Structure formats: structure tokens, C-alpha cells
Amino acid sequence: MMVDGYNSSKKTDDICEAVCGQQGPRGALSMSRVQCILKGIDLRTLILFLLVIPTCCFGIYLHGQQITYFLRPLWEKPPKPFIEITHYYNENVTMETLCKLHGWGIRDSPRRVFDAILFNNEADMLLIRWNELYPYVTQFVLLESNSTFTGISKPFFFGIHRNKFKFVELRLTYGRIRGD
CATH class of the missing domain: 3.30.160 (Double Stranded RNA Binding Domain)
Incomplete structure (x- = not known):
């Protein structure tokens, strides 16, 4: 606010003046800031903050595991498919030959x-x-x-x-x- 060409850094109560619109003697507000803010909050906002939000938080606390399990498909991917290895076996074939068929070697x-x-x-x-x-x-x-x-x-x-x-x-x- 400019007073006589100079900047004034004095705090003003313009915030509450817009909500309450009441000024006392010598331009001062007649209500305290807290009363003014509470007067500006409507009933629906008050119900939201005092009833709905705490109830939702309590419900999430109680049923959090079921909620996350329900939403689980959003982030979980299906497992990768198995890689099938053809199995070769015959009673008359040596272990070394069977290992070579699979691409393996005999352990030392x-x-x-x-x-x-x-x-x-x-x-x-x-x-x-x-x-x-x-x-x-x-x-x-x-x-x-x-x-x-x-x-x-x-x-x-x-x-x-x-x-x-x-x-x-x-x-x-x-x-x-x-x-x-």
C-alpha cells in the first residue's frame, strides 16, 4: 500500500475485511482473525473436515490390505513363461551322452x-x-x-x-x- 508516495510494510487485516466486511472504530476490525476465519467456513466444509475425512482415513486403516489387494492388478505383471527344456532319457544311454544332449557337461x-x-x-x-x-x-x-x-x-x-x-x-x- 502506498502512503504519501512511500511503501508501508505495516500488516493489514485485508483478508478478514473481505470475509467479514465489518470494521470497528478508526478502521480496525471488530472481530478477531479466528472468529473471522470460522465465520467464512461454510457448514459443508466443516462436515467434510470433521466427519468425512477422518472416517475415510479410519476405513483405509481397517481395510487397507483388502484395498491394496483389489488394486494389485494395476502394478503387478504376470510371471514370465517357463522355458521348456526337452528331456532325453533312455536306460541304455550313458550319463555323459544324456548331459551332452541337454547341452551340459559332466561335473569334475x-x-x-x-x-x-x-x-x-x-x-x-x-x-x-x-x-x-x-x-x-x-x-x-x-x-x-x-x-x-x-x-x-x-x-x-x-x-x-x-x-x-x-x-x-x-x-x-x-x-x-x-x-x-
């Missing part, structure tokens, strides 16, 4: 297979498992703790029943963890 060394388990107290089931897997497994790995997952103290059961597993001793890696 056989694969190493490990059987690793967490052990609690199921010695009989472990005996059955290791008897079945013995011809195929390179190394057996067993880890045992002196407490259960819930923190209850227990003895090392594998140490008590170790004589049942003499046939695996050369391939066994046994570890104890204190869970106190």
Missing part, C-alpha cells in the same frame, strides 16, 4: 549334500532320518541347545543317545549352544 567332482538340523529330543526320528539319507548326504550337521525355544532348561539329549549314531560319526559335525 560330485555335488556335496549337507543335512543340517536343530535338535531337541527326537532321537528316534533322527535315527530314521539319518538311516534313510545316509547314502546321499556328504555331511550331517546337528546343532543342540540346553534350553528349548521357550527358554525351558533341558539336557543335551544327543549326547545321551550318541551311541545310536555311531554309523554317522565320520560325517557328523555336532555343535552345542548354551541357551541359558
